[in-house]
Amino acid sequence: xxxxxxxxxxxxxxxxxxxxxxxxxxxxxxxxxxxxxxxxxxxxxxxxxxxxxxxxxxxxxxxxxxxxxxxxxxxxxxxxxxxxxxxxxxxxxxxxxxxxxxxxxxxxxxxxxxxxxxxxxxxxxxxxxxxxxxxxxxxxxxxxxxxxxxxxxxxxxxxxxxxxxxxxxxxxxxxxxxxxxxxxxxxxxxxxxxxxxxxxxxxxxxxxxxxxxxxxxxxxxxxxxxxxxxxxxxxxxxxxxxxxxxxxxxxxxxxxxxxxxxxxxxxxxxxxxxxxxxxxxxxxxxxxxxxxxxxxxxxxxxxxxxxx
Numbered sequence: 316x317x318x319x320x321x322x323x324x325x326x327x328x329x330x331x332x333x334x335x336x337x338x339x340x341x342x343x344x345x346x347x348x349x350x351x352x353x354x355x356x357x358x359x360x361x362x363x364x365x366x367x368x369x370x371x372x373x374x375x376x377x378x379x380x381x382x383x384x385x386x387x388x389x390x391x392x393x394x395x396x397x398x399x400x401x402x403x404x405x406x407x408x409x410x411x412x413x414x415x416x417x418x419x420x421x422x423x424x425x426x427x428x429x430x431x432x433x434x435x436x437x438x439x440x441x442x443x444x445x446x447x448x449x450x451x452x453x454x455x456x457x458x459x460x461x462x463x464x465x466x467x468x469x470x471x472x473x474x475x476x477x478x479x480x481x482x483x484x485x486x487x488x489x490x491x492x493x494x495x496x497x498x499x500x501x502x503x504x505x506x507x508x509x510x511x512x513x514x515x516x517x518x519x520x521x522x523x524x525x526x527x528x529x530x531x532x533x534x535x536x537x538x539x540x541x542x543x544x545x546x547x548x549x550x551x552x553x554x555x556x557x558x559x560x561x562x563x564x565x566x567x568x569x570x571x572x573x574x575x576x577x578x579x580x581x582x583x584x585x586x587x588x589x590x591x592x593x594x595x596x597x598x599x600x601x602x603x604x605x606x607x608x609x610x611x612x613x614x615x616x617x618x619x620x621x622x623x
Contacts, residue, residue, distance in 0.1 A: 336591045337364035338423070339386065339396030341411055343373035345489040346425075347402035354583040355400060356381035360591035367392040368403075393418050398448075398594055401425050404494040405502065409434035416441035421448035421594045426506035427614060428607040430498070435611035442604040448597060449604035450590045453510055455559070455574065456602055457582040457589070461511075464561075464572040468515035472565045476516050476544035480504040482557035485529075485550035499528030500548035501617060508546040509534070509613045510606070511561060511572075516542050524617035534617055 338355045340347060343366060356363040367386035368374040374385045386392035389411060392399065399415040400423035401408045409429030415422050422442065428435035428451075442449045455461045480500070484490040495503050501524070513519045517540040526532040534546040559574040593599050 333595055335359060335362040336594055337362055337397045338400050339365045339367065339392040340400050340402065341367055341392065342402035343368035343370065343377040344402060344492065348377050351400055351402045352377050352381060354587050356383065360588050365392050365395040393420060396420065398423065405430045409438055412438045413441040416445045416447050419445060419447060423450050423452060423590055424604060424607060425452050426607060427502050427611050428604065432611050432615040435608050439604045439608040448593045448599045450593060450600055451602045451607045452586065453507060453602055454579060454582050455507060457585040458577055459581065460577055465514055467570050468563060471563065471567055471570060473516045473542050473563045474565045475542060476512060476561060476563050478508050478512060478544065478561040479547040480508050480559045481547065481549050481552050481554060483551060483553045495550065500550045501528040501532055501614060504548045504550060505614055506610045508548065510610050512536055512544045512546065515561065515563060516544050519613055522613050522616040524621045
């Protein structure tokens with residue numbers, strides 16, 4: 316049974332009359348271009364205030380379609396923006412998100428929070444210490460089908476679960492980025508399944524991993540309610556489309572969550588609206604930096620078992 320039901324942060328007073336939230340974007344890679352910049356510029360709840368990246372020409376390319384400014388430095392982006400969104404490798408995010416929180420800026424964070432537990436903890440601690448709103452881009456969490464799945468799971472006794480997240484993006488193409496090729500599926504795909512299993516089945520107490528994160532990795536999770544779940548992860552298998560599936564089993568009817576027919580374009584307006592509402596109200600949603608830290612703790616458990 317879920318202890319982490321999704322909820323939308325309450326809108327601030329006269330939320331509909333609020334001007335668009337000015338969000339600065341850190342990063343100019345493929346995910347920044349195809350999702351973050353496009354989502355933030357689409358509004359009406361947000362506007363893309365500016366883009367900063369370590370490669371100015373890439374930042375200009377990302378900003379140009381939306382008429383956004385190109386910041387000459389991270390500090391300039393902070394000055395331009397009410398909030399900061401990150402679309403950079405985990406190690407870069409972990410460093411800059413702390414600086415953004417110290418500057419009092421709400422943050423829209425990618426998963427994982429950092430490359431390891433220590434860096435992720437620094438991000439979560441900075442967010443808490445400076446009282447800034449945070450939100451995590453666990454994309455599937457913002458789709459209505461996912462939320463219905465979690466609602467049904469919360470009403471169901473689950474004794475076992477099987478899941479997978481499989482694709483071939485690491486075999487080549489623009490998403491075969493250095494950090495993904497180095498770290499593999501555990502850090503990139505693992506947060507999605509661990510978050511959903513933790514939310515749908517119940518809090519995860521321990522994670523045991525076998526395999527190779529850069530080829531195929533299996534996770535076995537023991538939940539505090541006694542349930543057992545398993546997750547298969549790979550970014551290097553040839554499939555016609557990415558496959559994400561969760562099956563919940565117990566005394567009642569099985570519950571199946573499958574993203575094959577999901578249109579991920581439905582996620583972005585929800586994500587954008589909820590982030591803007593959270594910032595205006597000053598209240599983070601449950602999918603925040605603290606949630607990101609919890610997921611990172613589960614990743615650390617898995618990593619520790621792989622290294623034995």
